[in-house]
Amino acid sequence: MGETTGTEDKGLAADGTIRREGSLKHVHADFAPVVEAARVRITEAFGPERLHSAYLYGSIPRGTAIPGVSDLDLLVALHDGPTGPDRAAAEETGAALDSAFPVIDGVGLLLSPVRTLLSEAERDDGGFFIACLCTPLLGEDLAARLPRYRPTSLLARETNGDLALLVPRWRARAAGATTDEERMRLSRGVARRLVRSAFTLVMPRWGGWTSDLHRSAELFARHYPDHPERASQVRAAAATARTPSPEPAVLAMFIEDLGPWLAAEYTAAHGTKTPRTGE
Structure with missing residues (x-):
């Protein structure tokens, strides 16, 4: 849109x-x-x-x-x-x-x-x-x-408030990946989730919804003007979601740097997702 x-x-x-x-x-x-x-x-x-x-x-x-x-x-x-x-x-x-x-x-x-x-x-x-x-x-x-939904902090928490749980799982998958195909598949999934989390982090402040990853990255950048390096990483994630990368350095940047930072920022802003049975 x-x-x-x-x-x-x-x-x-x-x-x-x-x-x-x-x-x-x-x-x-x-x-x-x-x-x-x-x-x-x-x-x-x-x-x-x-x-x-x-x-x-x-x-x-x-x-x-x-x-x-x-x-x-x-x-x-x-x-x-x-x-x-x-x-x-x-x-x-x-x-x-x-x-x-x-x-x-x-x-x-x-x-x-x-x-x-x-x-x-x-x-x-x-x-x-x-x-x-x-x-x-x-x-x-x-x-x-089902009810009608609004762009609230509750919605942000329940849709993407489990990022801290995902980072260790991604780390294990990256360590076990032995082919470019495996790394590309992982980079695509990780990138998508990071951009969606970056967007929903700022969603209540923006007051709307989009699933467009590039627009999501720009909205994150708009609401985090003091973190240009993070905005660049989220933009890179949006690009990787469309064109996956087999480069281990790309995965490492997402999993070891952007992911943990975003998870901590998310928890501070919205709290953590309500645990599901078996988690």
């Missing part, structure tokens, strides 16, 4: 709540066949006994995807589970779509039971994700059962 009628578009509805950002109407013609194939394959893979609903998220339903570069992001809401066979079906579905459509570079297919997405614990994380960041593809839209 950009400028509208001379006023900065903050991704909000008239009542100040966050607008749902994606739509099937925004899917570019290049990606329409893979979206339709995803609809068919998900229906076949899970069937009415397992499948409650399915959603698109990410750049494809936002209309910003780049052919051959962007991945296909999907969420499948299950009646219960997920089970081992559900996970196998998800892997098989993602691999089949990725192989059949060179217009995408990878498929991410998340599985979650309806009860989790609608739970009180996930109200300001998984619930927000469904209501504002996901585009309905199949079945009942769970957003109808």
Whole structure:
């Protein structure tokens, strides 16, 4: 989103709540066949006994995807589970779509039971994700059962307030990465999360929502004028999220420098995410 009628578009509805950002109407013609194939394959893979609903998220339903570069992001809401066979079906579905459509570079297919997405614990994380960041593809839209959301400190805490837990996990994965492909995949995921955390750190002060990573980096820089070195690192992360790097030095900068600083800053501003069962 950009400028509208001379006023900065903050991704909000008239009542100040966050607008749902994606739509099937925004899917570019290049990606329409893979979206339709995803609809068919998900229906076949899970069937009415397992499948409650399915959603698109990410750049494809936002209309910003780049052919051959962007991945296909999907969420499948299950009646219960997920089970081992559900996970196998998800892997098989993602691999089949990725192989059949060179217009995408990878498929991410998340599985979650309806009860989790609608739970009180996930109200300001998984619930927000469904209501504002996901585009309905199949079945009942769970957003109808969720509240409207505002760009608050609570939302910041519950969506990205676990960064301090992620840094050690990234460090272990980086230490175990032996190929450029592994390092590129890790750099892309780490970079995306760091930019999103940098944005939600300043989101309540800015008073809006965006999923655009480059805009997120600029908004962070705007609200941290006394930290130009951090702004440069967040901009580098936004670039790496689009063009992953296999360089160990890039990963080290994200994981050993920017990540810990951002985690500490986040905790000071918003606190830590409410622990989930098993964390």
